[in-house]
Amino acid sequence: MTPATDRRTPRWRARLLLAPMVAWLVLFVVAPTAILFVYSFCERDEVGRVVFSFTLENYRRVADPVYLRIFNRSIGYAGLTTLICIGVGYPVAYCIGRAREAWRQRLLLLVMVPFWTSFLIRTYAWITILKQEGLLNGLVHQFAPGAAPFELLYTPTAVVIGLVYAYLPFMILPIYGSVEKLDGALIEAAYDLGAGPLRVFSSVIIPLTLPGIAAGTLLVFVPAVGMFAITDLMGGARVPLIGNVIQNQFLQARDWPFGAALGAVFMGLFAVTYWLMLRLGAREEETAA
Amino acid sequence: MKSSRLLFPALLALVVSVVPAHAGAELNLFGWSEYVPQSVLDGFTKETGIKVNFETYASNEELLSKLVAGGGSYDLVQPSDYAAEVMIRQKLLAPLDPALLPNLKNLAPEFRHRAHDPAGAYTVPYMSGTVGIVVNTEKVKIPVKGYGDVFSAAFKDRIVVLNDTREIVTWALYTLHRPINTITPECLAAARPVVAEWVKLVKVFDSDSPKTALLNGDVDIGIVWSGEAAILWKENKKFQYVIPAEGAHQFIDVLAIPANAKNREAAHKFIDYILRPEVSVLISEAFPYTNPNLAARKLLSPAQLANPASYPPGSPKLETFRDIGKAAADIDRLVTDLKSAR
8 A cells, every 4th residue: 555655654744733723722612612511501609619510400591581682682783783794895895806906905904904903992992983072973063063962872873883893804804805816707708798787796796705705794793793892882781782691690690600501502603603604605606616 | 899890801810820939028919900009019019028919800700710719829819898708608718817917906997897707807908988879060950869869760861870780789779778688589579670760761881980971971970989989079079979868888898818828927918018007098099999097098188088989978878798699690680681671
């Protein structure tokens, strides 16, 4: 079996190269997830210590209408955020992807520049803009001195603004990746065959960039469901989302097992979304091929 | 009890935790973030040569979970009253040696021997405060005396309150003239309709910096930590502090030595150093809570003493929290339910 012997050395080398990543995954992904699952079936004592005894009580509590309602609302907020991100991000990604080579890198850099500043500082900047005596109301006052000031901060609108702002780049970058790979010849061919701009867009460009949209949706939707800092800071913590509820179990209620159960259900949700997106991406690539 | 800040500083604190190389010359202090002035730590090191490793947490729950898990090796911790009570019951604290703390005599007697530590054997009061009402008197012209006045339709969407489920339920229990430390399903059922009405009126829930919404003009009235109110008053005298007539939560943050502390001697030295009037007054200047140190109060300026949020006039009804164990989860569910109903 000469071919096998030939391959053996590189295979070992490949394993050696993979080892750090595997170790990282086991330590920081597999192990914590396992702990989360174990905790979610445990109880806790008066002080908040986790007691290792098997119970389904935590999952029964997750099914409480209170938390189901909050799950639904979180999905609603995240869904709306994702839609707005697609609506705003797609044209941006498309323009960058179709811009001249020299410009692309600069434009992409502009998308990423905000990440050089701390997320919390950027959120506080939004508070300065949206607050009642803030920049936006000051500007409105300049042009329409009589108008009543906007009540924007600490409203659901402010939460959605914050979420869209935080996650927009995660939509732009994957779509840009798809747009950049777009074969111009296919678009020209569509025009040659008599399709109008709308038809070209809906039948050629959208299907070809769907993997990017799917990846972006995943990157925006999943973290947006669990976000808690924006709801607290820009929403005034008036309406709890699931991220706030989970955070509370660990920090205020001293109920780690219940928090773990909420987290486990949340991860289940993530897995389902991921699976759906993968199927969507795969199907589209099949049709495209 | 200062505030339950965001998770990020907490995680940072975990990441930078330091293990001492030689325990003899070091003191591992685990305290609230933004509660011990750097000048106090530096002064202690300069005088004693003992290096202070200062780690911070953002909530009593964080401190508790770290101590019960046996993590960290601290010589001194800074829990609030009810958390200290749990620690004493769980035998997590070491008894203090009064002989090493001659400056104990500076403390006002009403802050010692309270329910969390009746014998005063384990804890020394650090700072104290209340949870009360702040009124922007430029916007609010009617007199405000208690919780009932704050949660009225007139102030709809003009109110900030602490984002703390137990606090909110406590205020409701006060208006119902019920005990605040006995949480039963029956008393939660009674509090439910009250809290349900209240959460509809509130514009902002914020434990970290409730003064921000008041300063920004987004709200006109609030129920906040007295330290926040004291800072507002210093900023502008239009922010008046009122202790609710129905009764108010008083918290006493204490210093205590964990049972597994390696350097109890340094811990005692640090406690006694903090009890010196000239040191204690530095803490008051940085964090204008109620200073339990009578000798230090003599060094405060008349303006500082006149701050009604730091030193409320009269003799209001004040009570500390007791540990309520698993009932915390019932309170959390109740308030989460009512908040998400809107």
